[in-house]
Amino acid sequence: MKLKLGLKSRSRYTNADRTKDIFPMAPKLPIYFDHAATTPCDPRVVEAMLPYFTEQFGNPGSRNHRFGWEAEGAVDEARQRVADLIGADEKEIIFTSGATESNNLALRGAAQMYEKAPAGSKGRGHIIASTIEHKAVLDPCKRLQKEGFDVTFIEPPADGVVTAEMVKSVLREDTILVSLMWANNEIGTINEIPQIGALCRDRGIVVHTDGTQWVGKMPVAVKRDNIDLMSFSGHKIYGPKGVGGLYVRRKPRVRLVSMQDGGGQERGFRSGTLNVTGIVGLGKACEIAKAEMERDGERLLKLRRKLETQLTTQLDSCAINGHREKRLPHLTNVSFGFVEGESLMMAIKDIACSSGSACTSASLEPSYVLKGCGVGDDLAHSSLRLSLGKWTSEEQVDYAIAQIVTNVRKLRELSPLYDMHKEGIDLSKVQWAAH
Amino acid sequence: MAYGPKIIDHYENPRNVGNFGTQAEMKARPDIGVGLVGAPECGDVMQLQIKVNQRTGRIEDAKFKCFGCGSAIASSSLATEWLKGRTLDEGMEIRNQQIVEELSLPPVKIHCSVLAEDAIHKAIEDYKKKNGLPATEEAHAH
Numbered sequence: 001m002k003l004k005l006g007l008k009s010r011s012r013y014t015n016a017d018r019t020k021d022i023f024p025m026a027p028k029l030p031i032y033f034d035h036a037a038t039t040p041c042d043p044r045v046v047e048a049m050l051p052y053f054t055e056q057f058g059n060p061g062s063r064n065h066r067f068g069w070e071a072e073g074a075v076d077e078a079r080q081r082v083a084d085l086i087g088a089d090e091k092e093i094i095f096t097s098g099a100t101e102s103n104n105l106a107l108r109g110a111a112q113m114y115e116k117a118p119a120g121s122k123g124r125g126h127i128i129a130s131t132i133e134h135k136a137v138l139d140p141c142k143r144l145q146k147e148g149f150d151v152t153f154i155e156p157p158a159d160g161v162v163t164a165e166m167v168k169s170v171l172r173e174d175t176i177l178v179s180l181m182w183a184n185n186e187i188g189t190i191n192e193i194p195q196i197g198a199l200c201r202d203r204g205i206v207v208h209t210d211g212t213q214w215v216g217k218m219p220v221a222v223k224r225d226n227i228d229l230m231s232f233s234g235h236k237i238y239g240p241k242g243v244g245g246l247y248v249r250r251k252p253r254v255r256l257v258s259m260q261d262g263g264g265q266e267r268g269f270r271s272g273t274l275n276v277t278g279i280v281g282l283g284k285a286c287e288i289a290k291a292e293m294e295r296d297g298e299r300l301l302k303l304r305r306k307l308e309t310q311l312t313t314q315l316d317s318c319a320i321n322g323h324r325e326k327r328l329p330h331l332t333n334v335s336f337g338f339v340e341g342e343s344l345m346m347a348i349k350d351i352a353c354s355s356g357s358a359c360t361s362a363s364l365e366p367s368y369v370l371k372g373c374g375v376g377d378d379l380a381h382s383s384l385r386l387s388l389g390k391w392t393s394e395e396q397v398d399y400a401i402a403q404i405v406t407n408v409r410k411l412r413e414l415s416p417l418y419d420m421h422k423e424g425i426d427l428s429k430v431q432w433a434a435h
Numbered sequence: 436m437a438y439g440p441k442i443i444d445h446y447e448n449p450r451n452v453g454n455f456g457t458q459a460e461m462k463a464r465p466d467i468g469v470g471l472v473g474a475p476e477c478g479d480v481m482q483l484q485i486k487v488n489q490r491t492g493r494i495e496d497a498k499f500k501c502f503g504c505g506s507a508i509a510s511s512s513l514a515t516e517w518l519k520g521r522t523l524d525e526g527m528e529i530r531n532q533q534i535v536e537e538l539s540l541p542p543v544k545i546h547c548s549v550l551a552e553d554a555i556h557k558a559i560e561d562y563k564k565k566n567g568l569p570a571t572e573e574a575h576a577h
Contacts, residue, residue: 340478342504346438346446357478357504366478378475414452414508416482416500417475423457432474433553 035389042238048284078283087221098244100136102231109256125176159323164195182214187322188331197226216289239285243278301329338418347407356383445509468562470554479503483554506544510551
């Protein structure tokens with residue numbers, strides 16, 4: 001029996017096709033430019049998952065009947081596909097609920113396994129991370145700090161790139177773990193992970209990287225790059241939400257203290273009945289990524305270049321945040337001086353994106369990532385993150401350029417800061433009333 | 436953030452946008468009061484200018500400019516509407532809570548109304564100072 005959910009052809013889902021039917025010039029609205037937050041599921045992924053909800057629904061832990069064997073076979077196949085994408089052995093892949101869980105398991109599991117105190121000290125060991133990690137790394141690190149580990153948070157320079165040299169300068173005799181993201185989720189900057197891997201391998205320090213924004217978009221060879229632990233997620237790579245994984249190196253073996261005990265699934269690292277449908281979806285997403293990511297990346301880089309070039313030439317006082325070259329191809333973070341990010345997002349309401357503005361968050365604090373790499377609070381409030389994806393079309397990019405340029409100009413008409421700027425007043429010298 | 440219709444209306448059709456001249460020109464004009472509040476680092480800056488009929492003592496015209504979120508723009512736009520035609524004392528009676536109620540500002544945006552009230556008071560005080568009038572006693576604090 002085949003379930004009919006109208007998922008037969010992939011072309012149905014391309015935005016370009018959809019829009020041409022309705023409007024010959026303008027793309028279908030709203031436009032999704034927030035692929036760093038999440039991606040739509042690839043219809044091929046959904047199709048691969050469907051039988052495992054209703055027909056092959058078995059528990060891979062059931063060893064004595066066909067239903068269990070079928071599910072186990074599907075999980076094994078998915079594990080192989082994930083391993084193939086990152087250059088690992090299938091036994092090195094642990095399935096989790098997503099990158100947050102993977103990060104927690106990697107950080108807490110490795111810290112507790114490798115804890116050591118230098119002679120004459122009461123500490124439990126030294127961990128290195130950076131100030132612009134995702135909260136799913138920062139917060140576990142802060143908890144480890146409370147539990148007696150010493151954590152150094154590297155402050156990246158203005159280009160946002162953490163280098164091996166920076167890591168080297170903070171290494172200590174009791175350093176047990178280095179955890180740095182491969183690519184940053186807000187500005188897309190790429191850290192020197194292979195170089196950092198080599199540095200730590202020589203010293204026997206465990207290296208974890210949060211690969212959430214990287215895996216499935218850019219090439220990974222965990223063995224060559226000397227990575228011990230790597231987190232990744234399904235929903236960032238056109239797979240389903242609620243599933244992800246952790247790469248755990250076997251040679252030389254990296255050990256972890258498990259965070260969740262029970263039936264001993266996933267080689268004891270992560271007990272709990274496997275999310276078979278999700279895992280199958282993640283496997284399919286990895287298989288597609290392996291085949292298509294290079295071509296997608298090249299196409300999106302061209303579109304992003306167009307976006308950036310047009311915005312920065314049509315508008316004054318407009319700056320791209322992060323390193324100009326060492327960045328993910330599909331993501332850009334732009335500050336539009338004298339315009340507040342939330343009001344800009346309201347103006348371009350047909351374009352779904354995010355902002356580093358405080359007004360878009362509950363905390364009323366602007367982006368700690370932008371602050372962390374030296375972007376002033378004023379420009380952090382003025383930033384937009386635009387992240388493109390597999391089905392982003394050139395028409396959509398053109399539409400976004402036109403909308404952003406028009407509305408930045410309109411909001412600048414409203415901005416007292418832009419007036420002052422034009423009058424030649426140095427805003428940093430103005431005595432602002434505190435509030 | 437999902438906003439109510441009044442905020443959206445003021446945001447999309449802001450009333451009385453503009454100024455009566457440059458910063459330097461404003462300092463020299465006795466009939467204009469300027470209130471500039473907030474800071475770029477905080478993500479909100481409001482500038483409110485009032486033009487006072489020096490014979491009647493009423494606010495004849497008001498203009499604003501705002502760097503800030505949708506709520507900040509709506510609050511300052513509303514402030515200019517409310518100020519027109521009022522005497523200085525009547526202008527001083529505008530309270531942030533009235534702005535919150537009129538626009539149905541969500542709780543995290545109440546600071547925008549506080550900023551608008553500050554801007555109103557600063558503009559009126561600026562006019563009074565320029566014209567040697569006694570300052571109003573601040574009846575409340577926030």
